[in-house]
Amino acid sequence: MPKFNKIEFGNNLKKARKIKGLSQENLAKTINKNVSTIARFESGKLSPSAEEISLICNELGINEYELFKSSSDNIVNIENSTNPFKVKELFLYYQAYYPSSNSYKVSKFKIKITEKPEKCKVDFLDYKTNKLYMTGHILSDTNIAIFIFENYKEYSPRLELTEIILNISNGIDGIMLGSLTCTNGQYVPSIRKCAISKQDIEITEELINKLTITTKEIENLKNKNILYLDINNSYDFEN
Numbered sequence: 001m002p003k004f005n006k007i008e009f010g011n012n013l014k015k016a017r018k019i020k021g022l023s024q025e026n027l028a029k030t031i032n033k034n035v036s037t038i039a040r041f042e043s044g045k046l047s048p049s050a051e052e053i054s055l056i057c058n059e060l061g062i063n064e065y066e067l068f069k070s071s072s073d074n075i076v077n078i079e080n081s082t083n084p085f086k087v088k089e090l091f092l093y094y095q096a097y098y099p100s101s102n103s104y105k106v107s108k109f110k111i112k113i114t115e116k117p118e119k120c121k122v123d124f125l126d127y128k129t130n131k132l133y134m135t136g137h138i139l140s141d142t143n144i145a146i147f148i149f150e151n152y153k154e155y156s157p158r159l160e161l162t163e164i165i166l167n168i169s170n171g172i173d174g175i176m177l178g179s180l181t182c183t184n185g186q187y188v189p190s191i192r193k194c195a196i197s198k199q200d201i202e203i204t205e206e207l208i209n210k211l212t213i214t215t216k217e218i219e220n221l222k223n224k225n226i227l228y229l230d231i232n233n234s235y236d237f238e239n
Contacts, residue, residue, distance in 0.1 A: 006044035006045075006047055007044040008068075008069075009041075009044065009047070009067055009068060010041060010042040010043055010044040011042075012066060012067045012068070012069065013041055013042050013056065013067055014042040016060045016062050016066065016067070017042075017060060019060075020059075020060045020061065022059075022060070024038040024039055024042070027056070027059060027060075030059050031052065031055040031056060031059060033052070053067065063114075063115040065114070065115060065116070066115075082115070082119065082120040082138070082140070083113055083115055083120045083138070084138070084140045084145055084168060084172060085113065085145075085172050085198060086172075087113065087198050088112065088113050088114070089110060089111070089112055089113065090110070090111040090113065090196050090197065090198060091108060091109070091110060091111075091127075091196065091197050091198075091199070091200050091201065092108070092109040092110070092111055092124075092164075092194060092195075092196050093106055093107070093108055093109075093194060093195045093196070093197075093203065093207060093211065094106065094107070094109075094180050094192055094193065094194035094195070094211060095107075095192050095193075095211060097184065099185070106203050106207070106208050106211055107127075107203075108127045108200075108203065109124060109125060109126065109127050109133075110124075110125040110126070110127055110130070111123070111124060111125070111147070111196070112125055113138070119137040119138075120137055120138040121135070121136075121137055122135070122136050122137060122138055122147055122149070123135050123152075124136075124149050124162070132152050133149075133151070133152065134149035134150060134151050134152055134160060134162060135149065135150065135152050136148045136149035136150055136162075140168070142168070142169065143167070143168065143169040144165055144166060144167060144168060144169070145165075145166045145168050146163065146164070146165050146166070147162075147163065147164040147166070148161075148162075148163055149161070149162040149163070149164075150162075158185070159187075160182070160183065161182070161183070162180065162181065162182040163180070163181045163182075164178050164179070164180050164181075164194060164196075165178050165179050165231070166178035166194075166196055166231075167231045167232060167233055169233075170232075170233045171233075172198065173198065174197075174233065175195050175196075175197050175201070175207070175210075175233065176195065176196045176197070176233060177193065177194070177195055177210060177231040177232070177233050178193070178194050178195070178196060178231050179191055179192070179193060179194065179229045179231055180192050180193070180194040191227060191229070192211070192213075193210070193211045193212070193213065193229055193231065194211065195207060195210060195211060213229075214230065216230075217229060217230060
């Protein structure tokens with residue numbers, strides 16, 4: 001594991017502060033520190049605590065990781081990052097299978113987002129225990145976000161790949177609908193509807209209905225032998 005480099009940290013802090021347009025005095029005042037303390041952070045003569053780093057990053061609008069990477073890399077501002085959701089955690093809802101009871105029901109999971117220089121990393125977690133099931137990354141533009149997960153071998157010895165295509169064309173602050181493709185224990189592929197929210201919401205009858213394959217979609221499958229899922233977010237559903 002690489003050692004903490006105070007000089008690199010200080011250079012990144014200084015660069016991020018200037019990008020934000022703050023003086024040392026401005027930053028010191030907002031996090032309730034002396035100007036000399038900020039100067040010592042930036043010169044590498046003093047290392048901030050975890051709490052101080054969190055306060056600094058909140059004020060500068062950057063992810064904590066950005067202060068620890070090589071100073072030759074660009075600082076990633078949260079507003080212009082590769083994370084289209086601008087949050088570190090999402091909530092995922094879809095029809096999940098439970099082998100113990102041989103049943104399906106709409107269940108809730110978490111997606112943890114971590115900004116990296118080369119890509120936006122995502123972890124697929126259990127809602128209650130935070131157990132890590134899969135890990136991957138995000139690809140996105142202004143219309144869709146694609147999550148690509150693969151199994152985390154410490155917990156799952158078999159090959160597993162899950163893909164989520166999420167409609168974000170109508171905004172990211174409401175409930176976003178998408179499709180989820182995965183395989184079961186026998187490697188049989190399946191596709192189902194899913195919903196993702198930045199808020200931890202309750203599983204309601206309305207949400208369950210939105211995640212149900214419609215008669216129109218089934219008829220389209222019969223006619224064209226292709227399943228086209230309707231993942232357009234209706235305005236009234238978002239509100």
